[in-house]
Amino acid sequence: MDNKDSIKDIWTIIQDETKRRVEAEPVLASFFHTTVLEHNSFSSAVADLIANDLGSSSVQPMMLRSVIKDAINSSDEILEGTIDDLLAAKEKDPSCKYLSEPLLFFKGFKSLQSHRVASWLWANERHTLAHYFQSRTSEVYGVDIHPAAKLGKGIMIDHGTGVVIGETSVVEDNVSIFQGVTLGGTGKDTGDRHPKVREGVLLSAASTVLGNVEIGRNAKIAAGSVVLEDVREGTTVAGVPAKEVGQEQGTIPADEIDHSIK
Numbered sequence: 001m002d003n004k005d006s007i008k009d010i011w012t013i014i015q016d017e018t019k020r021r022v023e024a025e026p027v028l029a030s031f032f033h034t035t036v037l038e039h040n041s042f043s044s045a046v047a048d049l050i051a052n053d054l055g056s057s058s059v060q061p062m063m064l065r066s067v068i069k070d071a072i073n074s075s076d077e078i079l080e081g082t083i084d085d086l087l088a089a090k091e092k093d094p095s096c097k098y099l100s101e102p103l104l105f106f107k108g109f110k111s112l113q114s115h116r117v118a119s120w121l122w123a124n125e126r127h128t129l130a131h132y133f134q135s136r137t138s139e140v141y142g143v144d145i146h147p148a149a150k151l152g153k154g155i156m157i158d159h160g161t162g163v164v165i166g167e168t169s170v171v172e173d174n175v176s177i178f179q180g181v182t183l184g185g186t187g188k189d190t191g192d193r194h195p196k197v198r199e200g201v202l203l204s205a206a207s208t209v210l211g212n213v214e215i216g217r218n219a220k221i222a223a224g225s226v227v228l229e230d231v232r233e234g235t236t237v238a239g240v241p242a243k244e245v246g247q248e249q250g251t252i253p254a255d256e257i258d259h260s261i262k
């Protein structure tokens, strides 16, 4: 199955789920129609949703919608990233029962899609509009990602609130990020001063990673830790300042999240 087929399949599933939601919750019928059912494609629904959320009294959603569509149409990369983020949320978040949920309700997912547009604007030297997206995303979703930060695909930002990702940060594919995570500078350096987070890493709630440090593949950062040094691949670090407390047995921490109440 190629990408176009899988996007079509995902869109059909989202539409079917949303139709059932209208029957189950008539109070939200108009919301479901304007966000999903009136659209003829997944990308149109994403563009509309983000534009409506990020519009303001002085910037009409219609203007933003056209910018978001330009970004999505510029290459396949943005939509592929969006699809991978959607699947990551569905597969990794045990509270996510339906593919339509991240699109309709999850701040983390929506903030990532806004960042993909801001990042495209930044690369095309439209820094002012990129900052508008960053600032409104921070206000509306509680997630503040500098447009120059480089984020991969299949990323899950769970809950979203209070996540901050600085200008020269790199977050590779398949990383899971919880609320309150900071990827920041120490305040002592300029230039390339933010963390580099490799594939498969889990950044637990309220963990703070400071400086141009490398978090190796499949590492785990425990909740509330303050990381000031490189973290070796496949290790768990915890505490303030964070110290190595364990090693992975060949698992991918970003995939192995289960907060369900058993």
Ligand SMILES: CC(C)(COP(=O)(O)OP(=O)(O)OC[C@H]1O[C@@H](n2cnc3c(N)ncnc32)[C@H](O)[C@@H]1OP(=O)(O)O)[C@@H](O)C(=O)NCCC(=O)NCCS
Pocket (backbone or CB within 6 Å): 178, 203, 204, 205, 206, 220, 221, 222, 223, 224, 225, 236, 238, 239, 245, 246, 247, 259
């Ligand atoms: C890091 C974490 C994922 C556990 O990883 P793990 O590899 O299974 O680690 P363990 O539970 O075996 O703990 C290893 C050691 O680190 C300690 N440790 C674990 N998490 C810690 C934390 N957040 N702060 C300080 N110490 C911690 C443990 O007490 C243990 O110490 P011990 O060996 O002296 O007993 C987990 O502790 C964590 O932080 N989860 C947070 C997930 C999250 O963000 N949830 C938000 C949902 S809304």
